[in-house]
Amino acid sequence: MNPATSTIRRRLSALALAGVTVAASGCTVANSGGGGYDPDTLRVVLSQEPPTLEPCDGSLTSTGIVVRSNITEPLVERDSNTGDLQPLLATEWEQTSPNEWKFTLRDGVTFSDGAPFTSEDAAFSINRAVNSDLSCNVDGYVFGDEELSLQTPDANTVIVGTTEPDPILPLRISFVEMVPRTTSMTEKVREPIGTGPYAIQSWDYGQQLNLARNATYWGEAPAFAKARYQWRSEGSVRAAMITNDEADIATGLGPEDGAGDLGVPFQNNETTALRIFTEEAPLDDIRVREAINYSINRSGIVKAIFRGLGEPAAQLIPEGVVGFNAEIEPWPYDPDKARELVAAAKADGVPVDRQIRLIGRNSQFPGVTETVEVMQSELANAGLNVKIEMMDTAAQLQYQLRPFPDNSGPFLALIQHGNQAGDAAFSVDQYMSVDGAQSSSGTPAFDEKISAAGKLIGEERQNAYEQIFADEPNEIAAMAYIAHMKGILGKSARVDYTPNPATGDEMLLAAMTPAASDRTDQS
Amino acid sequence: MFSFVRRRMYTSALPLIIVLIGVFLLARLTGDPTNLYLPESATADQRAEFAAANGFNDPLITQLIDYFKGVIHLDFGTSLSTGESASSMALRAFPATLQLAFATMLLAIIGAVVIGCWAAYRPNSLADRFSSLLSMTAASIPDFWFAITGVWLFAVLMGWLPTSGVDAGILSWILPIATLMIRPLGVLTQVVRGAMVSALSAPYVRLARSKGASDFRVVTHHALRNAAAPALTVAGDLAVGLINGAVVVEAIFGWPGIGKLMIDAILQRDFAVLQAAVLLTAVSIFVLNIFIDACYALLDARVREPAKV
Numbered sequence: 001m002n003p004a005t006s007t008i009r010r011r012l013s014a015l016a017l018a019g020v021t022v023a024a025s026g027c028t029v030a031n032s033g034g035g036g037y038d039p040d041t042l043r044v045v046l047s048q049e050p051p052t053l054e055p056c057d058g059s060l061t062s063t064g065i066v067v068r069s070n071i072t073e074p075l076v077e078r079d080s081n082t083g084d085l086q087p088l089l090a091t092e093w094e095q096t097s098p099n100e101w102k103f104t105l106r107d108g109v110t111f112s113d114g115a116p117f118t119s120e121d122a123a124f125s126i127n128r129a130v131n132s133d134l135s136c137n138v139d140g141y142v143f144g145d146e147e148l149s150l151q152t153p154d155a156n157t158v159i160v161g162t163t164e165p166d167p168i169l170p171l172r173i174s175f176v177e178m179v180p181r182t183t184s185m186t187e188k189v190r191e192p193i194g195t196g197p198y199a200i201q202s203w204d205y206g207q208q209l210n211l212a213r214n215a216t217y218w219g220e221a222p223a224f225a226k227a228r229y230q231w232r233s234e235g236s237v238r239a240a241m242i243t244n245d246e247a248d249i250a251t252g253l254g255p256e257d258g259a260g261d262l263g264v265p266f267q268n269n270e271t272t273a274l275r276i277f278t279e280e281a282p283l284d285d286i287r288v289r290e291a292i293n294y295s296i297n298r299s300g301i302v303k304a305i306f307r308g309l310g311e312p313a314a315q316l317i318p319e320g321v322v323g324f325n326a327e328i329e330p331w332p333y334d335p336d337k338a339r340e341l342v343a344a345a346k347a348d349g350v351p352v353d354r355q356i357r358l359i360g361r362n363s364q365f366p367g368v369t370e371t372v373e374v375m376q377s378e379l380a381n382a383g384l385n386v387k388i389e390m391m392d393t394a395a396q397l398q399y400q401l402r403p404f405p406d407n408s409g410p411f412l413a414l415i416q417h418g419n420q421a422g423d424a425a426f427s428v429d430q431y432m433s434v435d436g437a438q439s440s441s442g443t444p445a446f447d448e449k450i451s452a453a454g455k456l457i458g459e460e461r462q463n464a465y466e467q468i469f470a471d472e473p474n475e476i477a478a479m480a481y482i483a484h485m486k487g488i489l490g491k492s493a494r495v496d497y498t499p500n501p502a503t504g505d506e507m508l509l510a511a512m513t514p515a516a517s518d519r520t521d522q523s
Numbered sequence: 524m525f526s527f528v529r530r531r532m533y534t535s536a537l538p539l540i541i542v543l544i545g546v547f548l549l550a551r552l553t554g555d556p557t558n559l560y561l562p563e564s565a566t567a568d569q570r571a572e573f574a575a576a577n578g579f580n581d582p583l584i585t586q587l588i589d590y591f592k593g594v595i596h597l598d599f600g601t602s603l604s605t606g607e608s609a610s611s612m613a614l615r616a617f618p619a620t621l622q623l624a625f626a627t628m629l630l631a632i633i634g635a636v637v638i639g640c641w642a643a644y645r646p647n648s649l650a651d652r653f654s655s656l657l658s659m660t661a662a663s664i665p666d667f668w669f670a671i672t673g674v675w676l677f678a679v680l681m682g683w684l685p686t687s688g689v690d691a692g693i694l695s696w697i698l699p700i701a702t703l704m705i706r707p708l709g710v711l712t713q714v715v716r717g718a719m720v721s722a723l724s725a726p727y728v729r730l731a732r733s734k735g736a737s738d739f740r741v742v743t744h745h746a747l748r749n750a751a752a753p754a755l756t757v758a759g760d761l762a763v764g765l766i767n768g769a770v771v772v773e774a775i776f777g778w779p780g781i782g783k784l785m786i787d788a789i790l791q792r793d794f795a796v797l798q799a800a801v802l803l804t805a806v807s808i809f810v811l812n813i814f815i816d817a818c819y820a821l822l823d824a825r826v827r828e829p830a831k832v
Contacts, residue, residue, distance in 0.1 A: 052604075
C-alpha cells in the first residue's frame with residue numbers, strides 16, 4: 001500500500017473516531033441537566049424561558065409567571081376570582097391619612113436563606129422597585145411617575161406615603177415582591193431570594209429551571225417538593241408534552257395545538273382590539289372609525305378563528321375588573337352601514353382611498369394572522385384601502401407605544417391588553433388619556449373624567465369607570481374592540497389545578513396538588 | 524502543509540471581518556430595543572438614560588470601534604435581556620449545536636456513502652431508484668413539517684420517543700438528528716452516486732478489475748477514494764449550514780443550541796449576544812473551511828502546492 005494513502009486513511013479514521021466519541025459521549029447534550037421522572041416534581045412547560053427572575057420585573061409575563069408568589073411574595077395579594085385583596089406578608093393595612101397607608105407585617109416570616117423578614121426589608125423592597133434607578137417594569141406598569149415615601153416605626157410596621165391621595169395604593173403594592181435588604185440597589189438580580197413557598201434550586205440556562213420547597217416557608221408547605229420549568233416555543237410541542245406525559249402543566253396553548261381533553265379553557269384578562277391612530281386622515285374622521293367598528297364581525301372571528309374561546313368585546317376590560325360596564329353591547333356587524341359611512345366621508349372629501357396600515361404582531365395570540373386577514377378583507381369591503389403588516393414584537397411596539405414613528409401614516413394597531421391588576425385605572429390611563437403610553441387619541445375633557453375616576457373608591461369608582469367606557473365610543477372612538485379572550489392551559493391527569501384569570505401572569509405552584517389517583521400508577 | 528493552512532487563514536480573515544461589520548450594522552437597522560426593556564410608561568428621561576447607558580446614542584462608527592476594541596480584549600458585552608456576559612451565553616450554547624451537527628453529518632455521510640455506492644454500482648436498480656426518491660423527498664419536505672409530524676407519530680401516537688428536550692439520553696437525539704439529516708443525506712447521496720458512476724467507469728478501475736480485484740475492493744479502495752473529493756466539498760457546505768445553527772430543530776425540540784440563541788437575540792434586539800454568537804459561528808466556519816481545505820490537500824497534492832509555471 002502507498003504510504004501516503006495509509007497516512008491519510010489513518011488520519012481520517014482517527015477523525016471519524018473522534019467524531020463518534022464526541023457525538024456519543026454518553027449521549028449527553030452539552031448544556032443539559034438530565035434527569036428522569038419524579039412523582040414529587042411538578043413539571044411545567046412554558047412558551048419561553050424567563051429572561052430574568054428579577055422580582056421588580058414581575059409584571060413582565062415571562063418573569064412574573066415563575067417568580068410571583070412562588071419564589072417571592074408581596075405584602076398583599078389580589079384574589080383574581082373575587083378581586084378582593086388578601087393578606088399575605090402583611091396581615092392588615094389601613095389608610096391612616098389621605099396620603100399615607102400603614103401595613104402591619106406578619107410575624108415569623110423568614111427569607112429562604114434564613115434571614116428574618118422585617119419592615120426594613122419591606123421598605124427596602126418598595127423603595128428599590130419604585131424609587132430606584134433600576135427601571136423596574138413594575139414601576140412603569142403600576143406606579144408611573146409616583147415617588148413613595150417610606151417609614152418603619154417598628155419591625156412589623158411600614159408606612160407608605162404618596163404625593164397625592166391614592167385610594168388603590170394597596171392594590172399597587174400587591175405588585176411589589178419582597179426581597180431582603182441585602183439585594184443590590186444598583187443592579188437587577190437574576191436569581192432572587194424570597195419568602196415564597198419555593199426557592200431556586202438550579203437554573204440551567206437555556207434548558208430548565210428547578211425550584212425546591214422552601215424549608216423555612218411561613219405558610220402551609222406546597223404539595224410538590226420540587227418544580228421543574230422547561231420551555232418550548234411551539235404550542236403543538238407543549239401540548240404533545242402533556243399528552244405524552246412529559247409535563248404536568250403547559251401554558252399558552254391554542255385550540256389547534258392538540259391537547260384535546262387535557263386542554264383546559266379559562267377566562268384570562270386579555271382583550272384584543274384595533275387601536276386607531278386618529279391623527280392621520282382618513283382615520284381622523286369619526287365616520288371612518290365608526291365604519292371600522294361596524295365592519296368587524298366579532299362573533300364570526302370568535303367562532304371561526306378562536307374556536308369559541310372568547311366573547312365579542314365592547315370595552316377594553318373583561319368582566320371581573322373594577323369598572324367593567326355590563327350594559328355596553330358590542331358594535332353590531334353591519335357591513336352596509338360601514339359602506340354608507342365610508343361613502344359619506346368620501347363625499348365630504350375625506351381621502352378614504354389613502355392606504356391604512358393594519359399592524360399585527362406575529363404569534364401574539366393563536367389565530368392572529370387569520371384575524372388580521374379577516375379584518376383586512378372586511379375593511380376593504382367597506383371601501384377602505386388597508387394593507388397588512390405583520391411584525392415581530394420589537395418592531396410592533398414602535399407602533400403600540402409612544403412616541404410613535406415619524407411619518408407613520410394612518411395605521412391600525414392590533415393590540416392585546418391584559419389588565420393584571422383588576423382595576424380599570426390600569427387600562428384607561430394607558431389607552432385613553434392624551435399622554436397615555438399606549439394612547440393615540442384622547443381629549444383634555446376626557447382626561448378630566450379619567451383623573452376624577454382615579455380618585456374615587458368603592459361604588460363611586462365603579463360607576464365612574466363604567467361611564468368612561470360608555471362615553472369612549474362617542475367622545476373618542478379610537479378603539480375597535482374585538483374579543484375578551486380565553487386561554488387554554490394544558491393539564492395532565494396527574495395534577496389537580498383550576499386555572500383562574502391570573503394564571504397567565506402569576507401561576508401559583510402551591511395551588512397545584514397531586515390528583516386523587518396515585519401519580520406513580522401512571523408512570 | 525503548514526504554509527498552505529497559513530495562506531488559507533490569511534484569505535479567510537477578511538470575510539470574517541466583513542461578516543462582523545455586516546451583522547453589527549444590520550442588527551442596528553432592525554430597530555430600537557428600548558421598548559422591549561423599559562416599562563411601557565417609561566419617561567423620555569428614562570429612555571434617554573437607557574440609550575446612553577448602552578451606547579445607543581453614540582454615532583454608529585463609534586459604537587463599531589468600541590465593539591472591535593472589546594473584541595480585541597475578549598469583551599463581547601453584556602446581554603440586555605439577562606445581564607449575563609454575551610460570550611458566556613454563546614459559549615454555553617455552542618457545544619450543543621456542534622454535537623448535533625457533528626452527529627448529523629457523520630450519520631449523513633455514512634448513509635450517503637452506502638446508498639450512493641450501492642446505487643452507482645447497480646444503475647437503474649431498486650437501490651438507484653431509492654436514492655433518487657430519497658433526494659427528491661429531502662428536497663421537498665420542510666423540516667418544520669417533518670419535525671412536527673415526527674413528534675406526533677413517534678412520541679404522541681407510538682410513545683417510542685420523547686417529544687423534545689435533552690433528558691432522555693440517546694432517545695433525545697433521534698428526532699432532531701432525523702429531521703436535520705434528511706436534507707444532507709439526500710444531497711450527499713446524489714453527489715456520491717454521481718461521482719461513483721464516473722469513477723467506476725474510469726480506466727484505473729477497469730485495470731483494477733482486470734488484475735482480479737474484488738468488487739468490494741474496487742468500490743471501496745479505488746473508486747470511492749477518488750469520488751470522495753466532490754462529496755467532501757458538498758459535505759463541508761452542508762456542515763457549515765448546520766453549525767450556523769439548526770434554528771428550526773433547536774426551537775421545536777428545545778435543543779439548547781446557538782441557533783435558538785441567535786433567533787432569540789434577534790427578536791429581543793439583544794445586540795451583544797447576537798454579535799457574540801455570530802462571531803463564534805463565523806470563527807467555527809472559518810476553522811471548518813480550513814479543515815476541509817486541509818482534507819482536500821491531503822487527498823490531492825495539486826491543491827497543496829501552488830501551480831508552478
